[in-house]
Amino acid sequence: MSYAALELNYIAIILAVAFVVSIAGLFWWMFRVPSFVPQQAATARRSVAALKSILVPVIQSMASERAVELACRLGEAQRAELILLYVVEVPLTLPLTASMPDQEESGHDALETAKAIVARHNLPVSVRMIPERYAWDGILRVAAEENVDAIVMSLGVKRRRTGDEIGRTTQQVLRNAPCEVIVDKAPIPV
Numbered sequence: 001m002s003y004a005a006l007e008l009n010y011i012a013i014i015l016a017v018a019f020v021v022s023i024a025g026l027f028w029w030m031f032r033v034p035s036f037v038p039q040q041a042a043t044a045r046r047s048v049a050a051l052k053s054i055l056v057p058v059i060q061s062m063a064s065e066r067a068v069e070l071a072c073r074l075g076e077a078q079r080a081e082l083i084l085l086y087v088v089e090v091p092l093t094l095p096l097t098a099s100m101p102d103q104e105e106s107g108h109d110a111l112e113t114a115k116a117i118v119a120r121h122n123l124p125v126s127v128r129m130i131p132e133r134y135a136w137d138g139i140l141r142v143a144a145e146e147n148v149d150a151i152v153m154s155l156g157v158k159r160r161r162t163g164d165e166i167g168r169t170t171q172q173v174l175r176n177a178p179c180e181v182i183v184d185k186a187p188i189p190v
Helices: 003-031 039-049 062-075 101-120 135-146 157-161 168-176
Strands: 053-057 081-089 125-132 150-155 180-185
Touching (some): 062 081, 062 180, 101 125, 150 168
Parallel strands (some): 053 081, 081 125
């Protein structure tokens, strides 16, 4: 038997073994019984996977940055678009078109920080800054305009120290949002 014929036999044996292993793997995959998953668990997973756009109202705070990070993690698997929103609260004594340079500068800083967090997750992002009398009105308006699937907010530590667990903005958004609302409560530092 020549060297070429012997080499051909080895190749044929290797191909036959590879074929048998691949067919065995295919049969194992086809005939294995999947583990039981309760209907409620499957539904919960499907609802979280349906998040395609997430609105995150931001301010300059660590709690707000945590909310952005949470939204990124919620939307990462399905590459959800994050809409970062800063609402410039204009006092009732001024017209809505009034210039609020300090708040606008604070808003730009908060939005830049939030964009940097989203950039680390490589998710699509859009940024909006709007004037409104009350922050909740702006949040609810943008949520309706953008038809978002969820709003992710945070509770600030400062407010909770005074005993008022949930601020008025969060309460109004929870009551009136046209979508799911996820509120992050950071632990109170000791």
